[in-house]
Amino acid sequence: MTRSEDLLADVLRERAEGRDVRGTPMSDVVATAGRIRRARRIRAGVATAVVVGALASPFLVDAARSPDASTDPAGPSTTEVPPPPRLQDLAPGAPPAIRWIDGGDVVASDGTRVSLPFDDVTRATPYLGGFLVARFGDPRLVLLDDRGREVWRRCTTGALGVSDDGSRTAYTTVGCGGGDPVLHVGPTLGTDDEWTAPVPLADGAPVGLLDDGVVVASMNTAPPALVRPDGTARSLDRLGVAAAVNEPLGLVSGNLAGSAERNRTGAVVDAGTGEVLWSEKDWQLDDFSPDGSSVVGVELDGTGTRWGVFDARTGEQLHELATPAGLQIWQVAWEDADHLLLATTQDGAEAIVRVSLDGDLERATELVPAGEGARRFALGANGFR
C-alpha cells in the first residue's frame, strides 16, 4: 500500500475504534424485524390489490389482521406478571445438578470436571468412550478418544441427540460442501458399532431418540421424521418443526405445520401414530421434564418472558413462570422435576439461571462477562445427572 493508503487506514481505524459502542439489544432487533415484516406484508397487500382490483380490499384488511401479521413481536400479553429482577440481582445458588459446560470443561453434577482441549465448546456429549464436541463457529463435530486425542472432524447439520438413559447418542454428518446428511447412532460408552441411515431432510439433525428410532428435524420447512435403524423413515407431517422428544411416553413436541398461525401453535404429537394430542396457539414448546409428565414452552408474545409448563399428555397448563425482561435465553433444560435451568445473557454478562416451578429465580453459576464469541456456559439435557 502507499503511504496515503496506510494513513487512510490508520485514520479510519482510529476514528471508528475510538467510538464507544452501544450494542443494539436482541429485543430491539426483533422488534425492528417485526416492523419490517409488517411493512412488507402491507406492501405485498398493496401489490396484490393492484393486481386483483376490487377483490383485494378484503385481503388488505385481512392482511393487517391476519395471523401472519400477529407473528410479529407485539406488545406484552394482557395478563400482568410482576417483572422479575435483573440477572445481576439474582442471588447465587447451587451449581447445576445436571452436566453443563464451563468454557472447555464438561462439569458433572457432582462437580467433577473434564477439561477438553478447546475453550469454545458449545456442545459435548460422551461417545464411544470419548467425547463428541461441537465448537463455536465451527460446522464440524470433533470426536475425541478417551485420552482427549482427536479421532476425526466431520461436518454436521446440527444438534446431538442422546437417549434418556444416556446409552445412545445420535448425530449427523454431511459433506462440508453439501450433500445428503447421514444419521449415526452409537453407544455412549464402549466400542460397539454405530448404525447409520440416510436423513430424509436436507439439513435434518437429531432432536432425540425414541425406542424405535431417532426423530430428526430440519431448519427448512420439511416436517420432522422418525428415522429407524433399518433406514426407513416416517414423516411426522403434522409438525412443521420438532423441538424435543419424550422417550418414556413416545411423544414429540414442536409447532404445527401449515399456515403461519399453525406455525405459531405449539403441539405435542404421538410419535407412534403421528396424531396431535393437543396444541396451544401462540406458544412454542420445548423440552419435556425428566419423567416425561410435562413440557415447558414460551409464549410467542414478542417478549420471551412468559413461560408455561404443560401436562405433556393433555396440554393443561400447570405452571406459569416469568423470566427477566431483556434476558437472552440460549438454552433451556430441566434440572429436575421442579426446576429449569436457562443459559442466559443480559447486559453483557452471562450466567446459568435456575427457575423453580414456584417462580423463584437464582443464579446457578457465577456472573461472568459475555465475550464477543462463544458463550462460556452451556447446559446438558434431560436424563443426565
Added chain:
Amino acid sequence: MQLIERAGPDTGGMGRAQVRDAEFTAYLAARQPALLRTAYLLTGDRDQAEDVLQTALAKLYLSWDKVRDRGAVDAYVRRIIVNENNSVWRRGWKRREHATDVVPEGAPHLDAYDEGTADALWQVVRTLPRRARAVVVLRYYEQLTEAETADVLGISVGTVKSQTSRALATLRERTPADLDPREEER
C-alpha cells in the same frame, strides 16, 4: 486428559426458533461492535449508524435461515448496511447526513501535516461521494479485497479500482502535503 465414562451434556433440545435466535444472538454479540464501527464510517454519524445497523440487523434476522453459508454473513450484512445507508439518504430521512453525491466545492484544503491530520482526513472522507466512501471504508478499514468490495457493493472490480483511485486523489488534493500524489509506492 482422562475422560469420564459417564453420560454427559447435550444441547439438542431447542426448537428451531430458539436455535436460530441463539445463533443470531451469538453473531450479534460477536460482530455487532465491528459492524457498528463500519456503519459509523459509512454514515459519519453515530446515531444514524445505529439506526442503519439496527435496520440492517433486523433484515439479517429475517433472512437468517436463508443465509446458509455462515461464513458469508458478514458480507451479507455489510451489503445490507450499505444499501440501507443509501436508502436512508435517498429517503431524505437524515438530511443532517454529511456525505453527498458530489464533492462540494470549497471543501477544506489543508496543506500542513500536523496533529490535526487525522481529523482533516476524516473530514475529507466525509465529503466523498457515498459510493466512493463505501469503497474507501471497505477497502481500507474492513481491509476487503477489490473483489470482495465489488461483491458487497454490487459493482465491478473495475469500478472499485476507479472509485478507489479517484477517492485517493481527492484525499491527496485536500489533505496535507505529506500525502503527495507523487509519493512512492512502498
